[in-house]
Amino acid sequence: xxxxxxxxxxxxxxxxxxxxxxxxxxxxxxxxxxxxxxxxxxxxxxxxxxxxxxxxxxxxxxxxxxxxxxxxxxxxxxxxxxxxxxxxxxxxxxxxxxxxxxxxxxxxxxxxxxxxxxxxxxxxxxxxxxxxxxxxxxxxxxxxxxxxxxxxxxxxxxxxxxxxxxxxxxxxxxxxxxxxxxxxxxxxxxxx
Amino acid sequence: xxxxxxxxxxxxxxxxxxxxxxxxxxxxxxxxxxxxxxxxxxxxxxxxxxxxxxxxxxxxxxxxxxxxxxxxxxxxxxxxxxxxxxxxxxxxxxxxxxxxxxxxxxxxxxxxxxxxxxxxxxxxxxxxxxxxxxxxxxxxxxxxxxxxxxxxxxxxxxxxxxxxxxxxxxxxxxxxxxxxx
Numbered sequence: 001x002x003x004x005x006x007x008x009x010x011x012x013x014x015x016x017x018x019x020x021x022x023x024x025x026x027x028x029x030x031x032x033x034x035x036x037x038x039x040x041x042x043x044x045x046x047x048x049x050x051x052x053x054x055x056x057x058x059x060x061x062x063x064x065x066x067x068x069x070x071x072x073x074x075x076x077x078x079x080x081x082x083x084x085x086x087x088x089x090x091x092x093x094x095x096x097x098x099x100x101x102x103x104x105x106x107x108x109x110x111x112x113x114x115x116x117x118x119x120x121x122x123x124x125x126x127x128x129x130x131x132x133x134x135x136x137x138x139x140x141x142x143x144x145x146x147x148x149x150x151x152x153x154x155x156x157x158x159x160x161x162x163x164x165x166x167x168x169x170x171x172x173x174x175x176x177x178x179x180x181x182x183x184x185x186x187x188x189x190x191x192x
Numbered sequence: 193x194x195x196x197x198x199x200x201x202x203x204x205x206x207x208x209x210x211x212x213x214x215x216x217x218x219x220x221x222x223x224x225x226x227x228x229x230x231x232x233x234x235x236x237x238x239x240x241x242x243x244x245x246x247x248x249x250x251x252x253x254x255x256x257x258x259x260x261x262x263x264x265x266x267x268x269x270x271x272x273x274x275x276x277x278x279x280x281x282x283x284x285x286x287x288x289x290x291x292x293x294x295x296x297x298x299x300x301x302x303x304x305x306x307x308x309x310x311x312x313x314x315x316x317x318x319x320x321x322x323x324x325x326x327x328x329x330x331x332x333x334x335x336x337x338x339x340x341x342x343x344x345x346x347x348x349x350x351x352x353x354x355x356x357x358x359x360x361x362x363x364x365x366x367x368x369x370x371x372x373x
Contacts (some may be wrong), residue, residue, distance in 0.1 A: 135301065137365045139206050143300050151298045156305040157362060161292040 003172040007033050007082050011052070018047055033087045041090050042102050045075060054079040054086055057105075057115060060112035062120045066146045069094040071122060077101075092122065119144035204340060211254070211280055212244040212337040215330070218253035220273060223260020224288045225320050240285035244310040244330050250276040257334075258312075260320070261289040261302045264362050267309060271359060271368065274310050274348075281345045283336070284329055285312045288319045295319065308358045 009012070012024035022044075023035040036044055048054035058076040065072055075088040087163050091100055101124045103110040113124045114133045121142035130140075141148045175182050206298035229340065232239045233246065247253035250273045262270065274283065285306045288294035306312055311337060316329035336342040349356060359368060 118207075137270075137363070139364070148300075150300050152301050154298050154304070157300075158293070159308050159358075161305055170201075 001082075008084060011086065013084065014052060015044070018043060031085050031087070032082055033089060036088055036090050038090050038092060038099065041073075041075065041088055041102050042105065044088050045077065045102060045105050048079075049089075052079065053081050054084075056080065057095075057108050059110055060116070062122060064092075064094075064120065064144070064146045065091075071097050071120060073099060073116070073122070077115045085171060096123075097121065098125055099149060101125065103127060118142065120179040121145065128159065168172055193273060199355045208338050208340055212334040215244045215255045215282070215333070216242055216247035216256040217257060218229060218250055218273070218277070219246045219248065220250075220256070220260050221259045222266050222270065223258075223287070223289060225257075225259030226318055228323055228326060229257070229259065231364065232323040239330065240326060241289065242327065242334075250274075251278055254275055254281055256281065256283045257286050258283065258306055259286045261287075261296050261299075262306065263301050264303060265301070266362055267303055267359075268366055271363075273371050275369070280337075280342075281347050282313045282342050283287070283344055284309055284333060284335060285315045286329075287321060288317055291315055291317060309355065309362075311347045311355075313342045313344045320361045360371060 006026075008026040008029070008031070010036075012026055013099040014023050015034055016022055019036070019040055022040065025033040025035070034044060045159070054077040058078050059074070060076070061074050063072040063074065068123055071092045071094055073090050073092065077086050077088070078084070079086070091097075097120070098170075099122055101113070103113060110129055110142060113127055114129045116122050117129075118131075118133045118135055118138075119142055135143070140153060143150070143153075171182060171186075174180075231237060233244075244255070250256075253278075256274055256277060257272075258270065272282070283306075286292060286347065289296055289302065290306040290312070293299075293302070293358070296302040297304060314333045316331050317323050318325050321329070322368075333342060356368060
């Protein structure tokens with residue numbers, strides 16, 4: 001008798017056999033990551049759905065890796081038989097990001113793609129969906145990008161109530177009032 | 193009473209007395225605060241004993257509650273709803289989000305000061321205000337109505353250009369109707 005493989009390792013092996021140069025990682029029980037290239041994603045999703053029984057689409061999200069100049073798309077799919085969450089991750093270039101349309105595999109992806117297009121500016125060529133999703137009349141940069149300065153936008157657009165200055169360091173005033181001393185280790189957290 | 197010099201005062205008194213004791217509140221929740229209203233209106237806190245009850249449409253309502261954060265998308269509808277309401281009409285800003293932005297003070301899509309866009313008669317602070325504070329806000333509004341000081345609608349009519357200017361600052365490509373009263 002040889003070693004027995006867990007269901008997660010079997011899935012990782014199955015994916016690696018089917019796709020060349022695919023990196024897989026068993027993160028913990030019931031969770032497997034697959035790091036794919038942009039071109040591989042739709043075939044992995046289709047293969048997992050049709051052959052491996054990953055029939056349930058859970059989520060599609062986007063992560064902004066500002067430092068490395070990339071967007072990461074994460075497709076999460078789930079199988080009711082093995083109960084494994086399979087994360088298919090892919091990296092896109094941050095300049096003019098575009099990704100293949102996959103809403104013919106699961107039509108729920110359509111909604112997620114609309115959100116990602118609006119919030120991160122990732123384009124999905126050939127994808128039919130209303131341009132506006134949550135935002136209306138938005139003219140600025142996509143707001144979920146990390147280089148979009150929310151505070152600056154808010155200060156330009158909305159009003160501030162007068163007579164209130166936030167972020168004041170009141171600890172010294174309180175300590176003085178109640179006759180206490182601020183310990184040395186706490187002084188380095190002073191905002192001044 | 194016909195030639196009485198206090199006639200207008202007496203009419204005002206009766207008018208305000210009747211208005212303050214039958215406030216019809218529009219059943220329209222904009223943010224998370226709307227969840228406090230079922231508790232306020234039902235048996236435990238029972239706001240109806242104070243003359244406050246729900247109304248189905250803007251034209252039947254006297255009172256508009258902005259319950260919690262107000263996104264710019266909802267602000268369009270709130271302005272529309274407020275302008276549909278018939279005089280006398282009152283607005284209560286509910287929760288800290290309407291006062292200074294609250295926890296959404298740096299959000300790109302929620303307004304921070306409600307009284308720049310529509311006139312507010314009473315603010316209720318808290319995040320969330322409990323039904324006791326909501327009822328206390330209603331009582332404060334009733335006190336203002338009895339004193340004839342709840343004149344938000346009049347303010348809106350007189351300073352419509354100023355409100356429109358502020359509204360257009362956030363609602364760029366949205367047709368705001370020029371009403372005449």
